[in-house]
Amino acid sequence: MLFVTLLSLHAQYNSMNVPDSSSIRKSIVSSWITAPFTEVQVKNRELHTNDVGELFQVRMEEGMDEFLVIVAPQTFNDVDVIENGKQSHTERQEEFRAGSPGGWVLYRDKQSGEAKRIVWYFNxxxxxxxxxxxxxxxxSRCYADMLVFGSYAARSVPVGVAFSRIYTASFSDIYTWTRSTLPWKKVTAQQGVYRDSVQVAETIKSRLGFIDYAENASYNEYGILYDIMSGNPMNEDSVATSYADRLTLSGAGFLKWIIDGFVTPLAGRGTSIPELLNHTVDYGTLSKNGVLSQERNLSFSLDWTRNLAATILSVRTRKNYTYETGGTDVTIEPFAADVMNGMVVQSSGYIPNTGYAIKKLKSLLYVLAVTEPSYMYLAAIRQSSTLVADEMVFNECAVLIPYFDDFGRFGCYVFEKGRQIPLERFILQYPNSFVHLSRVKTNGNFFPQ
Incomplete structure (x- = not known):
């Protein structure tokens, strides 16, 4: 049995670090890039070396209506070989992945041979x-798009050169031509700035085994267990096994416990439950939501996360902030449009008091991790009510901690209701929902009780 760990030759994008196949592509223009499909179809894979000795593979892959000419750099996997249930040794496995940094892929129509697009991987x-x-x-003209996990960071940006020039251009050429027109800063992560975020996430992980879930449970500012909704103390023996080192928390109480890990060492006590319940949305008494909000709380987790973020900012700065004055709401508009089923569709981006469509969450967190390193985000989920048809409510919440590893690969810790779950699963479990984010700066002064 094999366990594979990917090792990239190029950990992070910069203009000097993307393998360059331009000299190779210049030599295969007539034989691969512009040759008829019938000629390319019968070709065997070829290995070529660029000017600095880096190895590339040239190959064709065939689709239903298109065929691809691929120039892919050499990469390696470290493969742990398991024998008799134990690791025997490690082997290096060679690969030529089109999606590796430096990968260049030309899409052409099978019938006409016409070039449709070129995808260039650099990340x-x-x-x-x-x-x-x-x-x-x-x-004679071409346009550039920059995509981040299915969302357009830039779309249809004029490049100023003929499309055929991309056949033989170097990545340095591409960067020079688009340096001022494509949002490179949205996709170029810094190294060494995510240690606090990862440390906070790992500290949370180390305590998850000591947390029991109970609806509406949260510790108040003095460490006494309360029912959030009733405002009354809870009997810990009635909701969880009574051990001194265990915690009983709801989803909202779990977020409060995390934020109190920053607040208590500074303020001498945790955040106040009644203050976290202060409303942050005025629906208006005559609107549909205004009428419904008189019967039930439609914005519970939105209020909770906004007030938590404002409270920790106030404690740290020794000034009184609300979510409005503290700038803790995430409202950026980093994308031009979405991609759904291969089609470009317009999107509204951030919606006030609602957030973002959850399908945009991964691409949004990627950009936030690049542009706001060492921040984590309190997420409030707006989803369809289970009680009233056509009603949207903020009930659930989570903590999202995006980061980049030492190889420049994006990752995100997701903690919800005292458990860690993969980001992809988190997104899938809330289809057709919205997520509102409140930002909180991480640091090393994190001591959850």
Missing amino acids: ADAEVYIQFRPSEGNQ
């Missing part, structure tokens, strides 16, 4: 890439 995450398209009916 440790293959879902972050640049795409070039010729102007419709005019191959």
Whole structure:
């Protein structure tokens, strides 16, 4: 049995670190890049070396209506070989992945041979890439798109050169041509700035085994267990096994416990439950939501997360902030449009008092991790009510801690209701929902009780 750990040759994008296949592509223009499909179809894979000795593989892959000419750099996997249930030894496995940094892929129509687009990979995450398209009916012009996990960070940006120039351009050329027109700062992560975020996440992970879930349970500022909704103390023996080192928490109480890990060492006590319940949304008495909000709390987790973020900012700065004055709401608009089923669709981005469509969450967190390193985010989920049809409510909440590892690959810790779950599963469990984010700066002064 094999356990594979990917090792990338190029940990993080910069103009000097992306393998360059331009000299190779110059030598295969007529034989691969512009050759008829029938000629390319029968070709065997070829290995070529660039000017600095880096190895690339040239190959063709065939789709239903298109065929791909791929120039892929050499990469390696470290493979642990398991024998008799134990690790025997480690082997290096060679690969030529199109999605590795430096991978170059030309898409062509099988019938006409016409070039459709070129995808150029430069990032440790293959879902972050640049795409070039010729102007419709005019191959002398081309446009560039920058995509981040299915969302357009930039779309249809004029490049100023003929599309055929991309056949032989170097990545340095591409960066020079688009340095001021493509949002490179959104996709270029810094190294060594995520240690606090990872440390906070690992500290939370180390305590998860001591947390029991109970609806509406949260410790007040003095460490006494309360029912959030009733405002009354709870009997710990009635909701969890009574051990001194165990905690009883709801989803909201879990977020409060995390924030109190920052607040208590500074303030001498935790956050106040009644203050966290202060409303942050005025629906208006005559609106549908205004009428419904008189019967039930439609914005519970939104209020809770906003007030938590404002409270920790106030404690740290020794000034009184609300979510409005503290700038803790995430409201950025980093994307031009979405990609759904291969089609470009417009999106509204941030919606006040609602947040973002949850399908945008991964791409949004990627950009936030680049542009706001060492922050974590309190997420409030707006989803369909289980009680009233066509009603949207904020009930659930989670903590999201995005980061980049030492290889420049994106990751995100997700903690919800005292458990850690993968980001992809978190997104899938809330289909057609919205997520509102409140930012909190991480640091090493994190001591959850």
